[in-house]
Structures are given as structure tokens and as C-alpha cells.
Amino acid sequence: MSQAAVIPQTTPWVLPSRGVVGMACLIVAESAIFTIFVVAYLYYLGKDLTGPTPSQVLDLPIFTSICLLSSSLSIHLAVSALHHAKRDLCSLWLAVTVLLGSIFLGGTALEWHKLIVHDGLTLQTNLFGTTFYSLVGLHATHVLVGLIMLTLALLFSLNGSMTAKHIGRLEVLSLYWHFVDAVWVVVFTVVYVLGR
Amino acid sequence: MAATHTPAPAASTQLQPRRLVLDILHDWVTTVDHKKLGLLYIGYALIFLVIAGVQALLMRVQLSIPNNNFVTPQTFNQLFTMHGTTMVFFVGMPILFGFGNYLVPLMIGARDMAFPRLNAFSFWISAFGGFLLYFSYLGASGLSGAGGAPDVGWFAYAPLTAHVFSPGHSTDYWTLAILLSGIGSIGTALNIVATTLCMRCPGMKLSRMPLLVWLYLVTSSLVFVTISPLTAAQIMLMLDRYAGSHFFDTQAGGSAVLWMHFFWIFGHPEVYILILPAFAFANEIIPVFSRKAIFGYPAMVAASVGIGFISLSVWAHHMFTVGLGPGANTFFTLATMVISVPTGIKLFNWLATIWGGKIHFTASMMFAIGFLFQFLIAGLTGIMLSVAPFDWQLGSSYFVVAHFHYVLVGGILFMLFSAFYYWYPKMSGHMLSERLGKWHFWIFLIGFHLTFDFMHVPGLLGMPRRIYTYEADRGWMIWNMIVSSGAIFQAAGTLLFVYNMIWSYFKGPIAGPDPWDAWTLEWSTPSPPPEYNFAEIPTVESRRPLWDIKHPDDPDSRYE
Amino acid sequence: MSRNIWALLSSDFSQGTTSIFAPAGTPAHSIFSLSMLVLGITTAIFLIVAGLLLFAIIRYRHRASHPNADQEPPQIYGSTQIELSWTVIPILIVVLLFLATTRIILSTQNAPKPASALDVTIVGHQYWWEFSYPKLGIVAANELHIPVSDPKHPTPTYLTMTSADTDHSFWIPRLAGKMDLIPNQINSMWIDPQSAGLYLGQCAQYCGVQHAKMLLRVYADSPADFAVWVARQQKPAVQSSDPQAAAGRAVFQHSVCISCHTVTGTVASGRFGPDLTHLASRDTIASGSLPNTPANLRAFIDNPAAFKPGALMPAMHLNQQDLDAVTAYLSTLK
Numbered sequence A: 001m002s003q004a005a006v007i008p009q010t011t012p013w014v015l016p017s018r019g020v021v022g023m024a025c026l027i028v029a030e031s032a033i034f035t036i037f038v039v040a041y042l043y044y045l046g047k048d049l050t051g052p053t054p055s056q057v058l059d060l061p062i063f064t065s066i067c068l069l070s071s072s073l074s075i076h077l078a079v080s081a082l083h084h085a086k087r088d089l090c091s092l093w094l095a096v097t098v099l100l101g102s103i104f105l106g107g108t109a110l111e112w113h114k115l116i117v118h119d120g121l122t123l124q125t126n127l128f129g130t131t132f133y134s135l136v137g138l139h140a141t142h143v144l145v146g147l148i149m150l151t152l153a154l155l156f157s158l159n160g161s162m163t164a165k166h167i168g169r170l171e172v173l174s175l176y177w178h179f180v181d182a183v184w185v186v187v188f189t190v191v192y193v194l195g196r
Numbered sequence B: 001m002a003a004t005h006t007p008a009p010a011a012s013t014q015l016q017p018r019r020l021v022l023d024i025l026h027d028w029v030t031t032v033d034h035k036k037l038g039l040l041y042i043g044y045a046l047i048f049l050v051i052a053g054v055q056a057l058l059m060r061v062q063l064s065i066p067n068n069n070f071v072t073p074q075t076f077n078q079l080f081t082m083h084g085t086t087m088v089f090f091v092g093m094p095i096l097f098g099f100g101n102y103l104v105p106l107m108i109g110a111r112d113m114a115f116p117r118l119n120a121f122s123f124w125i126s127a128f129g130g131f132l133l134y135f136s137y138l139g140a141s142g143l144s145g146a147g148g149a150p151d152v153g154w155f156a157y158a159p160l161t162a163h164v165f166s167p168g169h170s171t172d173y174w175t176l177a178i179l180l181s182g183i184g185s186i187g188t189a190l191n192i193v194a195t196t197l198c199m200r201c202p203g204m205k206l207s208r209m210p211l212l213v214w215l216y217l218v219t220s221s222l223v224f225v226t227i228s229p230l231t232a233a234q235i236m237l238m239l240d241r242y243a244g245s246h247f248f249d250t251q252a253g254g255s256a257v258l259w260m261h262f263f264w265i266f267g268h269p270e271v272y273i274l275i276l277p278a279f280a281f282a283n284e285i286i287p288v289f290s291r292k293a294i295f296g297y298p299a300m301v302a303a304s305v306g307i308g309f310i311s312l313s314v315w316a317h318h319m320f321t322v323g324l325g326p327g328a329n330t331f332f333t334l335a336t337m338v339i340s341v342p343t344g345i346k347l348f349n350w351l352a353t354i355w356g357g358k359i360h361f362t363a364s365m366m367f368a369i370g371f372l373f374q375f376l377i378a379g380l381t382g383i384m385l386s387v388a389p390f391d392w393q394l395g396s397s398y399f400v401v402a403h404f405h406y407v408l409v410g411g412i413l414f415m416l417f418s419a420f421y422y423w424y425p426k427m428s429g430h431m432l433s434e435r436l437g438k439w440h441f442w443i444f445l446i447g448f449h450l451t452f453d454f455m456h457v458p459g460l461l462g463m464p465r466r467i468y469t470y471e472a473d474r475g476w477m478i479w480n481m482i483v484s485s486g487a488i489f490q491a492a493g494t495l496l497f498v499y500n501m502i503w504s505y506f507k508g509p510i511a512g513p514d515p516w517d518a519w520t521l522e523w524s525t526p527s528p529p530p531e532y533n534f535a536e537i538p539t540v541e542s543r544r545p546l547w548d549i550k551h552p553d554d555p556d557s558r559y560e
Numbered sequence C: 001m002s003r004n005i006w007a008l009l010s011s012d013f014s015q016g017t018t019s020i021f022a023p024a025g026t027p028a029h030s031i032f033s034l035s036m037l038v039l040g041i042t043t044a045i046f047l048i049v050a051g052l053l054l055f056a057i058i059r060y061r062h063r064a065s066h067p068n069a070d071q072e073p074p075q076i077y078g079s080t081q082i083e084l085s086w087t088v089i090p091i092l093i094v095v096l097l098f099l100a101t102t103r104i105i106l107s108t109q110n111a112p113k114p115a116s117a118l119d120v121t122i123v124g125h126q127y128w129w130e131f132s133y134p135k136l137g138i139v140a141a142n143e144l145h146i147p148v149s150d151p152k153h154p155t156p157t158y159l160t161m162t163s164a165d166t167d168h169s170f171w172i173p174r175l176a177g178k179m180d181l182i183p184n185q186i187n188s189m190w191i192d193p194q195s196a197g198l199y200l201g202q203c204a205q206y207c208g209v210q211h212a213k214m215l216l217r218v219y220a221d222s223p224a225d226f227a228v229w230v231a232r233q234q235k236p237a238v239q240s241s242d243p244q245a246a247a248g249r250a251v252f253q254h255s256v257c258i259s260c261h262t263v264t265g266t267v268a269s270g271r272f273g274p275d276l277t278h279l280a281s282r283d284t285i286a287s288g289s290l291p292n293t294p295a296n297l298r299a300f301i302d303n304p305a306a307f308k309p310g311a312l313m314p315a316m317h318l319n320q321q322d323l324d325a326v327t328a329y330l331s332t333l334k
Helices: A020-042 A062-083 A087-118 A129-156 A163-193 B018-031 B034-063 B073-107 B116-139 B171-197 B211-243 B256-290 B299-312 B326-354 B363-386 B390-392 B398-428 B434-454 B456-460 B479-508 B545-550 C001-009 C026-060 C082-108 C221-233 C243-253 C292-303 C320-331
Strands: C120-127 C128-133 C136-139 C145-149 C156-161 C167-170 C179-181 C187-190 C197-202 C213-223
Touching: A020 A129, A020 A163, A020 B171, A020 B211, A020 B256, A062 A087, A062 A129, A062 A163, A062 C145, A062 C197, A163 C292, B018 B034, B034 B073, B034 B116, B034 B479, B073 B116, B073 B211, B073 B256, B073 B398, B073 B545, B116 B171, B171 B211, B171 B326, B171 B456, B211 B256, B211 B299, B256 B299, B256 B326, B256 B363, B299 B326, B326 B363, B326 B390, B326 C026, B326 C082, B363 B434, B363 B479, B363 C026, B390 C082, B398 B434, B398 B456, B398 B479, B434 B456, B434 B479, B456 B479, C026 C082, C026 C167, C026 C187, C120 C145, C120 C167, C120 C179, C136 C145, C136 C221, C145 C221, C156 C167, C156 C179, C179 C187, C213 C221, C243 C320, C292 C320
Parallel strands: C120 C156, C145 C213
Antiparallel strands: C120 C128, C128 C136, C156 C187, C167 C179, C197 C213
């Protein structure tokens, strides 16, 4: 290498973390998918030819929403615990996150059971059914994937495999989880507040 | 920077030939090396280029005379659907991402992409998508028994794609194949963004990146907000077809126009995803063969980013005839006209780069110059189409088909040929034959202009697109014959090109690391580069690190 | 050579041409004028930029014989002034083009509808056109008759359009730009042919297998001719006394023809296929793709797929005698 190659750097050469950038890209892409489903929901509001309308059958899912949004706090605490090398605390907060997320999914399942069996609303019923189940279902799928990953993280934390070197990876997972919660804020507002 | 020499592996072909072939195959199938994956993408795309080219030839034979019956109506409708779908998703995207995969890490001084296994996964899932699309010929049951390939057009408008109008599974093969290829595209784009932002060598600030890398960064960022709407729309379509939902079910109050919005929110930025890499190649090749730095680097970056953003706002110029109303028509006319400003800036900057230079007419440069003239014309016909009332006449006609083929073939394919002649030496270690390259250029040029210049005329004379035949009394025959004749020249030129690539791999002169006396980091490695790319990660001080080394008395770093 | 090309592009004989450069109505005329402006601007841009490119590649080619052949040329990295100039000038061109375009968009889409306008409703089908005149009580198919419009006392025809199945598009290049027919949506446009004659077009949005054969024929009739046509169309179906036609009528009314087709004044009231009440008054059948002769009619009824594979009318499987009779019957429906 010639003399032009190496010069003393005045500032250290620091670049962003690959995991964070990668997850940010995934979040942008997923946000775009959700946006299209939200647009379809809004476009078809009030355009049903038949069948139950949102205000007739939807109840505000306050409890499950609080659970889901609190799980953002609990995963943040888990990451923080890992930063401070407190393995048991990290496991605890991960377990709380999984629990809260599962309550949310369970609540969604109960809500859907009521809508299908008691109110006769399915994907095929009308435009509201189509857009409601697809949007909420898409979100629920993302929650499910997140729960699987969180459970894996919990297992690794419990058996001691998760150490300080994995802080970056847990942070990336927590970014995904925060995204899932943020999407719920949007879905909640569009479906249960604006739409009813 | 001296070329790093790696000792050649000991030749062992005499001993166990069959095991060696299996080893090679295993190596390629399991590779996570960005260069091999890049070549896999490129090779795969070239196979589909030939297939889709044959589909085009068949269509041109059918259309050369009125009321022809060379193919049945059903076959013709499958041909234009498969030709368009293949060219966009299984030629354009893979070949451009293939080049990106190969070049981006090399140009930023990195050893590989940020996520090599994701890279491999993205390739193989896209490849499976292509396989699935073509399996439809065998596997699906078509509407009228003509074999099962999809026949709904590459944009698959609703409600033609509803189960009632497209029974059988051909539409589903279309949907699933593209869904899979979309996942691959998002994976590769994610890799390119993460690599570019997180793995540049020391000293390579964003403002010192080669313009190719900038353009791939913009392209990849676009992918996230472009492919996703299509993915969403296709999930909706599948739900409609199989789960009885009503997204595009007009009988239940659904909207056919909603599909159009979603599709074109994907479809328009998609064509920018296809052209921006062609701009990327132009930004590297034109300066080297003009022996001058690119004129206006900061303006080029700004224009490229601007094009990326504005491209998200023009989609409904594909829907001027759908009845959106004067307000929307006016807005989308304006947005479409506005995008011509940064695009023009890029063209003028290339002109200024050539101006005052010392132009070397290698085959690569000849294709690049062809690109400049042809992209100018394509842009101007685009401006014509942006005028909504003009589009009311010419939309959905052969004028539009001529316009977009001018961009895709006259712009992107020409620039791809240019990129092949430029980087093939780096990828294979051998030069392509310049003599064959020039024959390729002139034959293809004649064919391109015969076909696509004259294709504008039937549009002006009222010929709509996607028709398997036409009436004899419209006066369209002579123009269609000329258009069809050009296809033969293009086929000949392409075959010559394929022959050149194969012949040169075995017999072409050795290229060495830097046959073109160029200035970016990939030319500091051996040809082909070893798996680890660089023996030592370089440090750079300007946009043209090799210029600095070759001209130590007058480095670029003084002028930036 | 150029005169021949121009003649080809703008021939104004009314039969056969569908060139956008032969406008015969107001919307087509205003698009034509706008397109001349656009073509002028884009041609000028092309000549300047391509001219500069051509100059550059000739003037600045590397000459090996030149004394400085091995030296690199002066490296110019950019110029803010030049960048500004070729940003500002295109912006000005865009402003000009945009204003000219907006004027035509508004004048066409927001044109006030005169009281003398004729209303026609178009429903697109796979693969035929249903035309109804609600205020005149007429339902026709595939061949649209409208009055010529005198520019001094305009009598335009306002088309309200939708589709019964997939997307279609109504395009008569000499009269106006195209407008799509979309299911579950109402679109509208207007046309005002200024000279009498036949204007050709066809469906311009891929709608399925036989999209290519969904042709259009617009007859601009003089006011007198139009009145005659209207009067004839308003009458119910001709009841011919010819014995073969009567036999054919019996066959027709006892077969499934009546479930798809309407013949007013009879039991046939199907809406899926074209109205046949005045079939014999049309020049063509199969949506403009076949001349309306007894031989063609007979062959089409026998096997529509021979002419339009994928057309939704099934082969009727009538025996030869019934086929002759039905053909004779339909040929009397003037």
C-alpha cells in the first residue's frame, strides 16, 4: 500500500450497528404493508352494503391494549437489566413481556369469537368484516411472531446462554416489539376510535 | 496499491473429476459470498431474458399481420402477461440486484454484505418464485384450456382477477411467484442499506461514496415502500379469491380502482427501482471513458434522492382515464412533470462530464452513449404522456408500450450491456471481445430503433395495447411489420452477446486488476477478486481513491 | 416521404382511420392543439440536447495522434451556476406546460352541459357494448348512433358509463380521449362529432380473452337521419309474416336465447347479451368484428367460438333447419 493509504484519523471511524439498521429497514417495509391495510380500512368505512357496522359490534379493548403497551415498558426493562448484567431480572421482565403479549392475543381471540359466533361477522360478511379481520389479523400475526422470538430469548436467558455480548440482539428484538406496539396504537385509533 | 496475489489452488482435475463437479455445485448452492450470489442473480436473469425475449418474438409474429392466427387469443394473452411479469420481476430486479450485490461491498472497501445468509436466502426465494411462475404452464388449469400460465396482464387489474372471471389457478401462480420474489427483493434491499450505512471502509464518508453506491442506497430504500404495497395488495387478492373477502369485489361494494391505486403505488416507483441502477452504471462508466470526474457529484446525489422521493407521488398518471376527476388529474400531471427536473439534471451532468473529456469508444461506452440519446427520447415521450389530456388519447395504446420499452430497453438494457462490458473483466478475469461487442452494439441498435421508434406510430393511429389481433382497415399493418422486423435484429444481437460472454470466458485476453484505468476501489483487487475481497481494508481520502494513487501530485482530495 | 407520413397520420376520410391527428370533435380538437404545443416543446428540447450530445462525442473523442493523447484532460468537478441554470430553465418549462395542460383538463372535464345534449348510458360487458338512451326509451348494442353537433348550436352527446363485469375503456380517437368503464363506478364524458360519418374505435382496457374484438362504431347522423333512426328504434320488434321467419321466431322463443337476449314485444327479455330487437338494422355483428350478413349470422349462432373464442355466448346446437329459420327471423328484425 502506498503513502496515500493510511493517515492518522482525528476522529474514530464509527458506523451504525448493522442489526439496528437492518431492523429499521424491516420496520419501514412492514409499516408500508400496514399502511395499505389501514388505507383499505378507511376507504371502505361506511361503504358496506349489508351486515353489522363497527359501532354495532365493536367494544373498546382497553384492558388488552394496556397489557400490550405495557409490554413495551417491560421489554425495555429487560434490555436495561441485561445492560447491568442482571440475568434473573432480565428473565423476569422477558417473562412479563411474553405474558402481557399472550394476554393481548388471548383477548383478541375472545373478541373474534364473540364477533363470529354472536354477531355473525366474518371476513366474508361485508367490507367491514373483510378489512377488520385482515388488519387486526395482520397485526396479531406480527404479535405472534414477536412472542415466539421473545420466548426464545426468555429460554436463552433462563439457561444462561444470553450474556452481555447479546445486548445488541436483544435491543434489535425490542425494536421490533416496540414497532408492533406502535402499530397497535394506529390500529386502535383507526378501528376502535375513528371507525366506530 | 499493489494487487494482492493469492496462490492459485493446486489443479486436481485429473484425479477425481466427478467429485470436483459436485464440489463446485455444492459451493455455488451453499455460497453466502456476495460475488457468487451476484453472479447467480445475473445468470438467472439472463436465462429469463432469453425466455421472455422469445415470448416477445412470438407476439411480434402474431401481430405482424392483421387477423393472424399464429397463436390463439388465449396464448397471446398469456404471452403478454408472462413477458411483462418475467421481464420486470425475473429479469430486471434480479439482474440489477445482482450487479448491486457484486459491486457494492467492493466499492465501499468491505469484505461482504452485512447479512450474508440473508443474501443467500433472498436469492433462493426469488429463484423459487421464478420457477413457480413458469410451473404454471404445467400446473394450473387455465380459463379456456390453453395451459395454465396467467393471462391477466402483468398488472392484473381487478375484477378480472376475481375467481369468477379467472377461475383455475393461473392467477394464483402469478400472485405467489411475485410475492416470493418480493420477499427476496426486500431482503436484498435491506442488505444493501445495512452494508452501505454500516460497513464502509475508514475515510469513506457518505459524501465520498461512489455514485453507484448512492444510487443503490436510494433504490433499496425505495424498495421498502414500493414492494410492500404490492405484497399487501396481493395478500388482499388471495383473501378475495380463497377466503371470500371483498377487497376488490365490486358486487359487494368493493372497488376496482382501489387495486389500481395499490398496484400503481407499487408500479410507478418500481420503474424507478429499475432505472436508478442504470443511472448508477452510467455514473461510473461515463466518467472513466471520458477520462474526467463526474460533473456535479453533489447535484447528482441530490437529484437521485429527489427522484426517489418524487417517484412516490406520481402513481396515478397510470390512471388518468379512470375517472379520478380534474383535481387529481391536475395534481398527478404536475408531480409527473416535476420529476423530469431532477432527471434532466442527471442527463445534463452526464453531458457536462463528457464535455471537455477524451472519449474512448469502447463497446461499453458505445452502449452508454446509446443510453444517453435513448433515455432523452424516452423522457420526452414521458413528458408527453404526463399531459393528462394527451394521455387520455394515448394511454393504454402502443404509444405507451413504445415509451416504456424505450426506457426499459433503450435505457436500462443498453446500460446493462454497457455494465457487462465494463465489469465482466473484473468478474471473470477475461476481457470481452471488443470486436464482437461492436457488432453486438450496431446490430442491436438497428433492431431497437426499427422496433421501438416505429412502435409509437400505431399508438398515434389508435391501436390499443394487449390485443391479440387487429382489423385490417385501420392502417396499422405496415407499422406492425416494421416493428416485428426489428425484433429479429435484437434477437441476433443478444445471441452474439451471449456467445461473446461464453467465448471470452475461455479465450478472452487476461484482464488484470484494472483494464480500464479506473478510479474506484473494485479496480484495486485482482480479477476476479478473492473471496475476502481485500487483503487489507483500505482507507480513502476522496471520491476517487485510485486517482489519488495514480496522481499523487494532484489528488482529488484537494478539490472536494 | 414526410408528406406521406403526415397524410397517413392525419387522413380525414371518415371511414377507417382512428388517428388522433384527425380530430373531428371538440375534445379531440383541444387535445390535438395541446399536443402540438407539447410536441413543439419536446422537439426543441430534443434538438438542443441531442445536438449538444452529438457535438460532444465528436469533438471530444480521444485522438491517439494528438500530442497530449496520454494526458488526462482537465478535471472539472462542477459548477453551481451551470447547475442552477439547468434546474431553473426546466422548471419554467414545466410551469408553462402545466398551465397549458390544466386549462384543457378543466375545459374538457368541467364543460357545462347544454340543455340540448343527448344522454346515452353505456354499460360495458365481456365483450360487447350496451347503449341505452333513457329519455328516448331505446336500448341498442355495439353501434352507437348520435346526432352531428353543429359548432354554432352544439348538440353534444353525454355518455354515462359503467361496467357489468371487468374494466373496459371507450375510445374513439377522432372524437375524444378514452374513458374507462369500471364496475360499481359511474364515469362520464362527452363527444360532439362535427361532421357526419362513421367513427371507429375499440375497447382500450384489457377485459379478458376477446378484448381485441370488442370494437366500437359511432355513427354521427345528420339531425334528419338521427330522427329516422330513433323512430325506428323506438318501435317494438317487427313481426314478420314470412313463414320461415315465423318458424324462426318460434324456435327462438322456445330456446335459451331468450334468457340472454331481449326482443321487445316478445317473451325474450334477457339482459346478459345484446338487445336483438333491431339486430338487422346494424352493419355488423359480434361487436363490430363481422359484417352483418345472413351467412355470418348463421355461422356465428352455430358456433360463436369459431369467430371469437372465449366469447360468452355458447354454441346453440341447433339443427340445420332451425338454424336457417332463426337466421331468417333475426334478419327481419330491422
